[in-house]
Amino acid sequence: MVRGKTQMKRIENATSRQVTFSKRRNGLLKKAFELSVLCDAEVALMVFSPRGKLFEFSSSCMNKTIERYQKREDIGKAKGVRENMQNAVEDVDDLAKKIEFLEDSRRKLLGDGLGSCSFDELQHLENQLDRSLTRIRERKTQLQLEQIEKLKEEERLLVEDNAKLREKCCMQQPKQIDNMELELEVETELFIGLPERHKRKRSNTQNP
Structure with missing residues (x-):
């Protein structure tokens, strides 16, 4: 157990x-x-x-042993610093190679420096361009569809606003017609003579 x-x-x-x-x-x-x-x-x-x-x-001797230990620590730290520096240098070299490779690829995609390319490399570049064009067209189509949907929404809002305005005008129009009818005066009397006599007679009638 x-x-x-x-x-x-x-x-x-x-x-x-x-x-x-x-x-x-x-x-x-x-x-x-x-x-x-x-x-x-x-x-x-x-x-x-x-x-x-x-x-x-x-x-x-305690002091000698401590001094020996400190020297050993200093050597270890210096070794660690050298290793870190070496790793940093290697990382910088790797990054420089990657940047150089990317720059070369960019130039070839733009059509420069193709003289040294083999048939397979040219075929690979062509395939890359085709894929890029496909993604570009897909993104372009997506943006167009989004723009169309946005315009449709704006049209719908305008139609709704127009319908509301029409409804509001239809509600106000009968009231305006009634008011106009009340303001109109219908003359049913028949006057014979010159216009001036007609105006004086009408004035006397309105102001007894």
Whole structure:
């Protein structure tokens, strides 16, 4: 039966935590000493307690070991920088080749520099142009259809507005005719004589 791994967590009790620190610290220092003796390794170990107290072990000189480590780190960083620069240079070269290829393809599509092309290359260029023309025509047709739909919608709106105006005019026209009929005066009297006498008689009739 395989037992599950116990999850490691901080010891909450301060006394137990201090006792465990002392035991584990001494065991770690002992292991570092054994490693340096048995394997003739250069070992440097530093441990800070929770209160900031330093415990250390070095098989030679601690400062020399730290200096050696820093030099090693500097060498590693310099190597990493060189590798990054080399990768950047390679990326730039790849991009330059791609740009050159695209420029050459563009010139050939425009009809320039075709003298060095083989029959297969010319056939490939022709197929590319045919596909491009097909896409251009499809896009052009789509734009035309959209424009037609837009004009149809505008026409529909204009027809609706025109119908509303006609309806409004038909509703107002009978009222205007009635008003005009009320304003008209119908003369049924018969006058004989000169126009001036007719005007004076009509004036006397309207103003008794």
